[in-house]
Amino acid sequence: MFRSTIVAAVSVAMFVLPLLATAQEREFRLGLITPSVHVWNQEVAALSETLSKLSDSRFTVVAFPSGQLGSETTMLQQLQTGALDMAWLTSAEITNRVPAMSALHAPFLVDNIEDAGRVLRSDLAREILDELPRATGTVGLCYAMTGMRQLLMQNPVESAADLDGLRFRITPAPPIRTFFEMFGAAPAPMPLTQVYDALANGQIDAIDMDYESIINFGYFDHATYMMETNHHLFGMVALVSRRVWAELSPEDQAILREAIQFHCDRTIDRFIEGEADKLVQLLAVEGLTIVENVGPEFFGDIVERWDAEWAAQTPYIQRMRDLVAGF
Ligand code: BEZ
Numbered sequence: 001m002f003r004s005t006i007v008a009a010v011s012v013a014m015f016v017l018p019l020l021a022t023a024q025e026r027e028f029r030l031g032l033i034t035p036s037v038h039v040w041n042q043e044v045a046a047l048s049e050t051l052s053k054l055s056d057s058r059f060t061v062v063a064f065p066s067g068q069l070g071s072e073t074t075m076l077q078q079l080q081t082g083a084l085d086m087a088w089l090t091s092a093e094i095t096n097r098v099p100a101m102s103a104l105h106a107p108f109l110v111d112n113i114e115d116a117g118r119v120l121r122s123d124l125a126r127e128i129l130d131e132l133p134r135a136t137g138t139v140g141l142c143y144a145m146t147g148m149r150q151l152l153m154q155n156p157v158e159s160a161a162d163l164d165g166l167r168f169r170i171t172p173a174p175p176i177r178t179f180f181e182m183f184g185a186a187p188a189p190m191p192l193t194q195v196y197d198a199l200a201n202g203q204i205d206a207i208d209m210d211y212e213s214i215i216n217f218g219y220f221d222h223a224t225y226m227m228e229t230n231h232h233l234f235g236m237v238a239l240v241s242r243r244v245w246a247e248l249s250p251e252d253q254a255i256l257r258e259a260i261q262f263h264c265d266r267t268i269d270r271f272i273e274g275e276a277d278k279l280v281q282l283l284a285v286e287g288l289t290i291v292e293n294v295g296p297e298f299f300g301d302i303v304e305r306w307d308a309e310w311a312a313q314t315p316y317i318q319r320m321r322d323l324v325a326g327f
Pocket of ligand 1: 033034090146170171191192208209210213
Protein backbone atom coordinates (compact mmCIF):
# COMPACT_ATOMS: atom_id res chain seq x y z
CA MET A 1 0.00 0.00 0.00
CA PHE A 2 2.77 2.34 1.12
CA ARG A 3 4.81 1.39 -1.98
CA SER A 4 1.95 2.05 -4.36
CA THR A 5 1.41 5.51 -2.80
CA ILE A 6 5.06 6.35 -3.43
CA VAL A 7 4.83 5.08 -7.00
CA ALA A 8 1.76 7.25 -7.57
CA ALA A 9 3.49 10.29 -6.09
CA VAL A 10 6.56 9.76 -8.26
CA SER A 11 4.36 9.40 -11.33
CA VAL A 12 2.70 12.72 -10.52
CA ALA A 13 6.10 14.33 -10.08
CA MET A 14 7.39 12.87 -13.33
CA PHE A 15 4.44 13.58 -15.59
CA VAL A 16 2.19 16.23 -14.10
CA LEU A 17 4.71 18.69 -12.67
CA PRO A 18 6.59 19.17 -15.96
CA LEU A 19 3.22 19.72 -17.63
CA LEU A 20 2.32 22.36 -15.08
CA ALA A 21 5.67 24.06 -15.60
CA THR A 22 5.11 24.06 -19.36
CA ALA A 23 1.60 25.38 -18.88
CA GLN A 24 3.07 28.42 -17.19
CA GLU A 25 5.59 28.98 -19.96
CA ARG A 26 4.33 31.12 -22.75
CA GLU A 27 5.49 32.56 -26.03
CA PHE A 28 3.20 35.50 -26.68
CA ARG A 29 2.43 36.19 -30.35
CA LEU A 30 2.59 39.93 -31.04
CA GLY A 31 1.49 41.54 -34.32
CA LEU A 32 2.55 44.90 -35.79
CA ILE A 33 2.04 46.65 -39.13
CA THR A 34 5.55 48.15 -39.06
CA PRO A 35 8.67 46.58 -40.61
CA SER A 36 11.55 45.12 -38.59
CA VAL A 37 13.66 48.32 -38.85
CA HIS A 38 11.01 50.42 -37.10
CA VAL A 39 11.66 51.55 -33.52
CA TRP A 40 8.49 49.74 -32.39
CA ASN A 41 9.82 46.45 -33.70
CA GLN A 42 13.19 47.01 -32.04
CA GLU A 43 11.45 47.65 -28.73
CA VAL A 44 9.25 44.57 -29.16
CA ALA A 45 12.41 42.48 -29.63
CA ALA A 46 13.80 44.01 -26.44
CA LEU A 47 10.45 43.41 -24.71
CA SER A 48 10.91 39.69 -25.22
CA GLU A 49 14.19 39.85 -23.29
CA THR A 50 12.71 42.00 -20.52
CA LEU A 51 9.75 39.66 -20.10
CA SER A 52 12.04 36.66 -20.01
CA LYS A 53 14.14 38.27 -17.26
CA LEU A 54 11.16 39.34 -15.16
CA SER A 55 9.45 35.95 -15.45
CA ASP A 56 12.43 33.66 -14.75
CA SER A 57 12.52 32.72 -18.44
CA ARG A 58 8.85 31.67 -18.54
CA PHE A 59 7.65 34.39 -20.95
CA THR A 60 8.92 35.48 -24.36
CA VAL A 61 7.44 37.33 -27.30
CA VAL A 62 7.52 36.37 -30.96
CA ALA A 63 6.81 39.27 -33.29
CA PHE A 64 4.88 39.16 -36.56
CA PRO A 65 5.99 42.37 -38.32
CA SER A 66 4.95 44.14 -41.53
CA GLY A 67 1.30 43.16 -41.28
CA GLN A 68 2.12 39.45 -41.72
CA LEU A 69 -1.07 38.64 -39.83
CA GLY A 70 -3.14 41.14 -41.81
CA SER A 71 -4.13 44.79 -41.46
CA GLU A 72 -4.47 46.46 -38.06
CA THR A 73 -8.25 45.96 -38.30
CA THR A 74 -7.70 42.24 -38.81
CA MET A 75 -5.23 42.06 -35.93
CA LEU A 76 -7.72 43.80 -33.64
CA GLN A 77 -10.30 41.13 -34.52
CA GLN A 78 -7.72 38.40 -33.81
CA LEU A 79 -7.03 39.95 -30.40
CA GLN A 80 -10.73 40.00 -29.68
CA THR A 81 -11.13 36.26 -30.35
CA GLY A 82 -7.86 35.39 -28.59
CA ALA A 83 -6.27 34.14 -31.84
CA LEU A 84 -3.54 36.74 -31.27
CA ASP A 85 -2.06 37.47 -27.84
CA MET A 86 -0.69 40.99 -28.22
CA ALA A 87 -0.32 43.80 -30.75
CA TRP A 88 1.22 47.24 -30.99
CA LEU A 89 -1.38 49.11 -33.02
CA THR A 90 -1.82 52.74 -33.97
CA SER A 91 -4.13 54.87 -31.88
CA ALA A 92 -5.66 55.73 -35.27
CA GLU A 93 -6.90 52.15 -35.62
CA ILE A 94 -8.54 52.30 -32.20
CA THR A 95 -10.53 55.40 -33.18
CA ASN A 96 -12.64 53.12 -35.39
CA ARG A 97 -14.08 51.57 -32.21
CA VAL A 98 -13.43 54.18 -29.53
CA PRO A 99 -14.35 57.75 -30.59
CA ALA A 100 -12.66 59.19 -27.47
CA MET A 101 -9.30 58.06 -28.87
CA SER A 102 -9.84 60.60 -31.69
CA ALA A 103 -8.82 63.30 -29.22
CA LEU A 104 -5.22 62.16 -29.66
CA HIS A 105 -5.56 62.91 -33.38
CA ALA A 106 -6.95 66.42 -32.97
CA PRO A 107 -5.11 68.57 -35.53
CA PHE A 108 -2.34 70.68 -34.00
CA LEU A 109 -3.13 69.39 -30.52
CA VAL A 110 0.54 69.87 -29.64
CA ASP A 111 3.20 71.92 -31.36
CA ASN A 112 6.22 69.86 -30.39
CA ILE A 113 7.06 66.22 -29.85
CA GLU A 114 7.90 66.65 -26.17
CA ASP A 115 4.31 67.70 -25.53
CA ALA A 116 3.14 64.72 -27.59
CA GLY A 117 4.99 62.57 -25.07
CA ARG A 118 3.32 64.40 -22.19
CA VAL A 119 -0.11 63.84 -23.72
CA LEU A 120 0.53 60.13 -24.17
CA ARG A 121 1.73 59.79 -20.58
CA SER A 122 -1.17 61.79 -19.14
CA ASP A 123 -3.86 60.39 -16.85
CA LEU A 124 -6.42 61.71 -19.32
CA ALA A 125 -5.04 59.59 -22.16
CA ARG A 126 -4.86 56.61 -19.78
CA GLU A 127 -8.51 57.12 -18.92
CA ILE A 128 -9.41 56.47 -22.58
CA LEU A 129 -7.75 53.05 -22.32
CA ASP A 130 -10.47 52.07 -19.83
CA GLU A 131 -12.93 51.89 -22.74
CA LEU A 132 -10.91 49.30 -24.64
CA PRO A 133 -11.95 46.04 -22.95
CA ARG A 134 -15.63 46.66 -23.68
CA ALA A 135 -15.19 48.20 -27.12
CA THR A 136 -12.38 46.05 -28.52
CA GLY A 137 -11.94 42.96 -26.33
CA THR A 138 -8.41 44.10 -25.51
CA VAL A 139 -6.54 45.53 -22.55
CA GLY A 140 -4.59 48.66 -23.46
CA LEU A 141 -1.55 48.80 -21.22
CA CYS A 142 0.22 51.94 -22.40
CA TYR A 143 0.87 54.35 -25.25
CA ALA A 144 3.89 55.13 -27.33
CA MET A 145 4.20 56.88 -30.70
CA THR A 146 5.86 57.05 -34.07
CA GLY A 147 6.43 60.79 -33.95
CA MET A 148 4.53 63.65 -35.58
CA ARG A 149 2.86 63.55 -38.98
CA GLN A 150 3.90 65.47 -42.07
CA LEU A 151 2.54 65.91 -45.59
CA LEU A 152 4.57 64.37 -48.41
CA MET A 153 3.46 65.09 -51.97
CA GLN A 154 4.44 64.41 -55.54
CA ASN A 155 4.09 68.06 -56.56
CA PRO A 156 4.77 71.42 -54.90
CA VAL A 157 1.94 73.13 -53.06
CA GLU A 158 1.64 76.89 -52.53
CA SER A 159 -1.52 77.15 -50.49
CA ALA A 160 -4.21 74.99 -48.92
CA ALA A 161 -6.24 75.51 -52.11
CA ASP A 162 -3.65 73.38 -53.95
CA LEU A 163 -4.49 70.44 -51.67
CA ASP A 164 -8.03 70.46 -53.02
CA GLY A 165 -8.75 67.28 -54.96
CA LEU A 166 -5.43 65.57 -54.14
CA ARG A 167 -5.68 61.84 -53.55
CA PHE A 168 -4.15 61.67 -50.09
CA ARG A 169 -3.28 58.35 -48.53
CA ILE A 170 -4.38 58.34 -44.92
CA THR A 171 -4.35 55.73 -42.17
CA PRO A 172 -7.91 54.37 -42.07
CA ALA A 173 -9.41 56.37 -39.18
CA PRO A 174 -12.47 58.67 -39.00
CA PRO A 175 -10.79 61.72 -37.33
CA ILE A 176 -7.98 61.72 -39.88
CA ARG A 177 -10.45 61.41 -42.74
CA THR A 178 -12.36 64.46 -41.43
CA PHE A 179 -9.22 66.61 -41.46
CA PHE A 180 -8.35 65.75 -45.04
CA GLU A 181 -11.92 66.10 -46.27
CA MET A 182 -12.08 69.54 -44.72
CA PHE A 183 -9.44 70.87 -47.06
CA GLY A 184 -11.06 69.21 -50.06
CA ALA A 185 -8.66 66.29 -50.49
CA ALA A 186 -9.87 62.88 -51.59
CA PRO A 187 -8.70 60.68 -48.71
CA ALA A 188 -7.52 57.21 -49.72
CA PRO A 189 -7.45 55.07 -46.56
CA MET A 190 -4.96 52.22 -46.89
CA PRO A 191 -2.70 50.18 -44.61
CA LEU A 192 0.93 51.18 -44.27
CA THR A 193 2.04 48.08 -46.16
CA GLN A 194 0.39 49.30 -49.39
CA VAL A 195 1.63 52.88 -49.40
CA TYR A 196 4.93 52.56 -51.26
CA ASP A 197 3.42 50.78 -54.26
CA ALA A 198 0.42 53.11 -54.36
CA LEU A 199 2.79 56.09 -54.57
CA ALA A 200 5.03 54.37 -57.12
CA ASN A 201 2.17 53.52 -59.47
CA GLY A 202 0.47 56.91 -59.16
CA GLN A 203 -2.65 55.58 -57.46
CA ILE A 204 -2.25 58.40 -54.90
CA ASP A 205 -0.77 61.92 -55.08
CA ALA A 206 0.33 62.42 -51.51
CA ILE A 207 0.60 60.84 -48.07
CA ASP A 208 0.13 61.68 -44.41
CA MET A 209 3.23 60.21 -42.75
CA ASP A 210 5.86 60.42 -40.01
CA TYR A 211 9.64 60.86 -40.43
CA GLU A 212 10.43 57.36 -39.19
CA SER A 213 8.30 55.71 -41.89
CA ILE A 214 9.31 58.18 -44.62
CA ILE A 215 12.92 57.20 -43.96
CA ASN A 216 12.32 53.47 -43.46
CA PHE A 217 10.33 53.07 -46.67
CA GLY A 218 12.06 55.78 -48.75
CA TYR A 219 8.78 57.33 -49.88
CA PHE A 220 10.78 60.30 -51.25
CA ASP A 221 11.62 58.03 -54.24
CA HIS A 222 8.17 58.91 -55.54
CA ALA A 223 7.10 62.04 -53.62
CA THR A 224 9.63 64.84 -53.52
CA TYR A 225 7.83 67.72 -51.79
CA MET A 226 7.36 67.67 -48.05
CA MET A 227 5.70 70.14 -45.72
CA GLU A 228 6.83 69.97 -42.11
CA THR A 229 3.41 70.48 -40.58
CA ASN A 230 3.54 68.31 -37.43
CA HIS A 231 -0.23 68.45 -37.85
CA HIS A 232 -1.00 65.57 -35.50
CA LEU A 233 0.78 63.22 -33.16
CA PHE A 234 0.71 59.58 -34.13
CA GLY A 235 0.18 57.31 -31.18
CA MET A 236 0.63 53.60 -30.58
CA VAL A 237 -1.30 51.48 -28.10
CA ALA A 238 0.23 48.32 -26.61
CA LEU A 239 -2.60 45.80 -26.48
CA VAL A 240 -3.13 42.39 -24.92
CA SER A 241 -6.09 40.22 -25.83
CA ARG A 242 -8.64 40.45 -23.02
CA ARG A 243 -9.11 36.68 -23.18
CA VAL A 244 -5.39 36.07 -22.85
CA TRP A 245 -5.13 38.62 -20.04
CA ALA A 246 -7.91 36.87 -18.11
CA GLU A 247 -5.97 33.58 -18.19
CA LEU A 248 -2.98 35.14 -16.40
CA SER A 249 -2.52 35.27 -12.64
CA PRO A 250 -2.41 38.75 -11.04
CA GLU A 251 1.35 38.24 -10.53
CA ASP A 252 1.90 37.48 -14.21
CA GLN A 253 -0.31 40.40 -15.23
CA ALA A 254 1.93 42.61 -13.11
CA ILE A 255 5.01 41.27 -14.91
CA LEU A 256 3.47 42.06 -18.29
CA ARG A 257 2.43 45.52 -17.15
CA GLU A 258 5.91 46.37 -15.92
CA ALA A 259 7.73 45.03 -18.98
CA ILE A 260 5.41 46.58 -21.55
CA GLN A 261 5.26 49.95 -19.76
CA PHE A 262 9.06 50.05 -19.76
CA HIS A 263 9.20 49.60 -23.53
CA CYS A 264 6.34 52.03 -24.19
CA ASP A 265 8.28 54.65 -22.22
CA ARG A 266 11.51 53.88 -23.99
CA THR A 267 9.78 54.12 -27.37
CA ILE A 268 8.42 57.58 -26.50
CA ASP A 269 11.86 58.68 -25.30
CA ARG A 270 13.53 57.42 -28.45
CA PHE A 271 11.10 59.32 -30.68
CA ILE A 272 11.55 62.52 -28.70
CA GLU A 273 15.33 62.20 -28.88
CA GLY A 274 15.43 61.20 -32.56
CA GLU A 275 12.83 63.42 -34.25
CA ALA A 276 15.06 66.45 -34.98
CA ASP A 277 17.84 64.25 -36.40
CA LYS A 278 15.38 62.51 -38.69
CA LEU A 279 14.42 65.89 -40.16
CA VAL A 280 18.12 66.65 -40.66
CA GLN A 281 18.51 63.30 -42.39
CA LEU A 282 15.61 64.09 -44.71
CA LEU A 283 16.93 67.60 -45.44
CA ALA A 284 20.02 65.87 -46.85
CA VAL A 285 18.04 63.71 -49.28
CA GLU A 286 18.84 64.85 -52.79
CA GLY A 287 15.80 65.92 -54.78
CA LEU A 288 13.53 66.22 -51.75
CA THR A 289 12.22 69.75 -51.14
CA ILE A 290 11.16 70.45 -47.57
CA VAL A 291 9.17 73.47 -46.47
CA GLU A 292 9.75 73.83 -42.75
CA ASN A 293 7.50 75.20 -40.02
CA VAL A 294 4.15 75.10 -41.77
CA GLY A 295 1.71 76.00 -38.99
CA PRO A 296 -2.04 75.64 -38.47
CA GLU A 297 -2.64 79.00 -40.18
CA PHE A 298 -1.86 77.29 -43.51
CA PHE A 299 -5.10 75.36 -43.08
CA GLY A 300 -7.32 78.38 -42.36
CA ASP A 301 -10.19 77.63 -39.99
CA ILE A 302 -9.96 73.85 -40.34
CA VAL A 303 -8.82 73.27 -36.76
CA GLU A 304 -11.89 75.08 -35.38
CA ARG A 305 -14.18 73.25 -37.76
CA TRP A 306 -12.59 69.90 -36.96
CA ASP A 307 -13.01 70.57 -33.24
CA ALA A 308 -16.65 71.56 -33.68
CA GLU A 309 -17.42 68.35 -35.57
CA TRP A 310 -15.56 66.02 -33.21
CA ALA A 311 -16.50 67.72 -29.96
CA ALA A 312 -20.06 66.71 -30.77
CA GLN A 313 -18.91 63.07 -30.69
CA THR A 314 -16.71 63.00 -27.61
CA PRO A 315 -15.98 65.31 -24.66
CA TYR A 316 -12.34 64.20 -24.79
CA ILE A 317 -11.61 66.66 -27.61
CA GLN A 318 -12.15 69.67 -25.33
CA ARG A 319 -10.64 67.90 -22.33
CA MET A 320 -7.49 67.12 -24.31
CA ARG A 321 -7.23 70.70 -25.59
CA ASP A 322 -7.61 71.94 -21.99
CA LEU A 323 -4.91 69.55 -20.82
CA VAL A 324 -2.44 70.81 -23.42
CA ALA A 325 -3.33 74.44 -22.68
CA GLY A 326 -2.10 73.78 -19.15
CA PHE A 327 1.35 72.46 -20.20
C1 BEZ B 1 0.50 54.49 -40.87
O1 BEZ B 1 -0.57 53.88 -41.04
O2 BEZ B 1 0.75 55.52 -41.51
C2 BEZ B 1 1.49 54.01 -39.88
C3 BEZ B 1 1.18 52.92 -39.08
C4 BEZ B 1 2.10 52.50 -38.14
C5 BEZ B 1 3.31 53.15 -37.99
C6 BEZ B 1 3.61 54.21 -38.81
C7 BEZ B 1 2.70 54.65 -39.75
